[in-house]
Amino acid sequence: MTDSTEQYDVIIIGSGFSGLYALYHLRDKMGLKVRAFDGAGGVGGTWWYNRYPGARVDAPSSPFYAYTFSKELVDEWEWKETQTPQAAVLAYLEHFAERFDLLKDIRFETWVTSAEYNEEAQRWTIQTDAGKTASAQFLICAVGALFVANMPDYPGIDDFTGECYHTGRWPHDKVSFAGKRVGVIGTGSSGIQSIPEIAKEAEHVTVFQRTPQYSLPARNRPLPADELAAYRAEWDELRMSMCKRGGWPFETKRRYASEASAEERHAVYEELWETGGIHLLINSYAGVMVDKDLNEEVSEFVRGKIREIVEDPVTAEKLMPDYYIGTKRMILDNGYFETYNRDNVSLVDLHENPIAKFTESSVHTKSSEHPIDMLVLATGFDAVSGSMLNLNPKGRGGISLEEKWGGRFDNYLGATIAGYPNLFMIHGPGSPGVFFTMPLGAERTVDWIANCISYLSENGLGSAEATQDAEASWDREINAIADATLYPETNSWYMGANIPGKPRQFLGHLRGSQYFDRLTEVAEKDYEGFVLEPARIRGASA
Numbered sequence: 001m002t003d004s005t006e007q008y009d010v011i012i013i014g015s016g017f018s019g020l021y022a023l024y025h026l027r028d029k030m031g032l033k034v035r036a037f038d039g040a041g042g043v044g045g046t047w048w049y050n051r052y053p054g055a056r057v058d059a060p061s062s063p064f065y066a067y068t069f070s071k072e073l074v075d076e077w078e079w080k081e082t083q084t085p086q087a088a089v090l091a092y093l094e095h096f097a098e099r100f101d102l103l104k105d106i107r108f109e110t111w112v113t114s115a116e117y118n119e120e121a122q123r124w125t126i127q128t129d130a131g132k133t134a135s136a137q138f139l140i141c142a143v144g145a146l147f148v149a150n151m152p153d154y155p156g157i158d159d160f161t162g163e164c165y166h167t168g169r170w171p172h173d174k175v176s177f178a179g180k181r182v183g184v185i186g187t188g189s190s191g192i193q194s195i196p197e198i199a200k201e202a203e204h205v206t207v208f209q210r211t212p213q214y215s216l217p218a219r220n221r222p223l224p225a226d227e228l229a230a231y232r233a234e235w236d237e238l239r240m241s242m243c244k245r246g247g248w249p250f251e252t253k254r255r256y257a258s259e260a261s262a263e264e265r266h267a268v269y270e271e272l273w274e275t276g277g278i279h280l281l282i283n284s285y286a287g288v289m290v291d292k293d294l295n296e297e298v299s300e301f302v303r304g305k306i307r308e309i310v311e312d313p314v315t316a317e318k319l320m321p322d323y324y325i326g327t328k329r330m331i332l333d334n335g336y337f338e339t340y341n342r343d344n345v346s347l348v349d350l351h352e353n354p355i356a357k358f359t360e361s362s363v364h365t366k367s368s369e370h371p372i373d374m375l376v377l378a379t380g381f382d383a384v385s386g387s388m389l390n391l392n393p394k395g396r397g398g399i400s401l402e403e404k405w406g407g408r409f410d411n412y413l414g415a416t417i418a419g420y421p422n423l424f425m426i427h428g429p430g431s432p433g434v435f436f437t438m439p440l441g442a443e444r445t446v447d448w449i450a451n452c453i454s455y456l457s458e459n460g461l462g463s464a465e466a467t468q469d470a471e472a473s474w475d476r477e478i479n480a481i482a483d484a485t486l487y488p489e490t491n492s493w494y495m496g497a498n499i500p501g502k503p504r505q506f507l508g509h510l511r512g513s514q515y516f517d518r519l520t521e522v523a524e525k526d527y528e529g530f531v532l533e534p535a536r537i538r539g540a541s542a
């Protein structure tokens with residue numbers, strides 16, 4: 001550490017929903033000296049990067065995918081559609097940053113290249129690619145659960161000379177598809193959102209599909225002013241409901257499949273399909289994610305819808321998913337299956353006809369050649385753990401996270417790691433981040449971190465560090481929840497199964513409300529599961 005080292009109470013990495021709220025709360029509500037760093041050129045995190053055509057919120061719709069803590073903010077921001085498009089989410093986050101004067105404390109286009117814990121000083125030191133060194137007692141990693149792009153490694157892919165874009169790294173300048181033959185690899189949320197938009201403009205779109213996916217109609221629509229006003233009027237109750245129901249703002253139906261006939265159940269599925277969104281999963285019958293027979297019935301209902309929508313029966317069969325619906329992230333679309341009725345869209349089933357190689361201008365599968373001008377990689381992310389490993393902080397004894405997480409992503413509460421005192425993750429492995437409405441989940445996680453920081457300060461403590469025992473029991477706790485469901489039956493990014501060689505481990509917490517109760521309980525028990533060290537240097541505590 002040199003004299004030019006900038007000194008802070010807290011360093012935040014990332015300025016998406018989580019990082020911005022952390023900066024606001026810790027600086028303005030707690031009076032701490034805080035600095036945020038972001039490699040991007042502006043705020044927004046995932047919404048800054050994922051600018052592909054068709055990108056929209058597919059969680060509970062507007063105005064719920066937003067900060068919930070400030071009624072003034074809720075009242076002043078006008079949401080226009082039920083499924084907010086990427087540009088509108090980004091505009092909202094830019095507004096938030098300006099409204100709370102956050103920009104002056106964020107260093108953009110600045111990558112944190114190393115982060116190391118100093119045991120003596122009980123502080124973190126970071127270095128940036130701008131040549132700066134900074135130190136803080138606390139390091140908050142708001143680095144995004146879906147950030148590190150998964151790039152396929154097909155033979156010759158680097159020889160392809162046409163335009164090539166990953167959906168998670170989409171260019172800021174408009175990409176034109178007009179007159180172009182576009183190949184799209186990947187049919188997760190990003191592929192299914194972008195393919196219908198690309199097809200409207202391109203000469204031809206060839207979709208290379210590895211796993212057929214279920215997708216439900218999003219039924220995006222303009223959000224009428226009176227509907228928005230009604231949400232605002234009931235905001236406290238709706239927020240309470242989100243806290244209680246894993247991020248879902250509305251009452252859910254408690255219906256039991258065993259109490260209904262097959263015809264009655266089918267009528268319910270029809271009604272919820274028409275409603276759109278994820279109602280089919282959460283409002284049909286209790287136990288869809290647990291009961292194999294019930295899940296199969298709902299899965300078959302959706303397969304029937306795909307057969308109805310897609311006119312060519314051969315293409316429809318290729319699109320038929322065969323895993324338990326919902327065990328891969330549920331996708332909401334605006335006309336995805338309908339897109340296969342267009343003359344300019346064709347589908348290649350990679351199971352029957354795998355990609356053999358790329359050349360300068362073509363994709364060669366086992367039995368065919370597909371000349372393309374542009375390649376769109378909608379191939380997803382090294383989710384949840386990838387962005388922490390990308391940062392690769394060094395904790396006690398200089399042990400890197402890569403060494404610690406070689407075989408398993410051990411952590412406590414999805415937020416802290418044994419051997420890494422005073423480091424907090426937002427939406428880390430084992431947190432409900434990707435299952436709970438993200439902005440609210442981020443707010444509640446940051447509030448808990450802030451309380452922990454206050455507790456240390458009030459008690460003359462210099463550091464908090466999870467114990468390995470706490471990590472082990474946390475691992476058992478979250479796996480017991482996941483193992484009681486159908487999620488582990490499927491190869492998904494939830495299980496780390498999308499990345500070759502990645503340890504197979506369930507990466508989330510399926511019961512968001514219970515998760516936040518556990519955080520509260522840990523705090524009430526004076527940070528049970530943590531070792532709290534006295535501050536070594538007088539006044540070192542923030």
Ligand code: N01
Nearest residue numbers: 056057058152186187188189190191210211329378379380
């Ligand atoms: O990524 P994915 P995504 N060869 O991993 C395929 C969030 N999100 O970017 O299923 C061929 O879901 C892969 O195939 P398979 C949301 O949480 C939110 O679409 O692994 N194919 C799959 O089809 C989402 O879940 C929003 O067999 C390959 C696809 O690529 C998460 O981000 C919008 C391949 C990847 O699907 C990730 O979604 C978008 C290969 N080598 C995303 N490698 C909004 O709310 C991968 N695939 C706005």
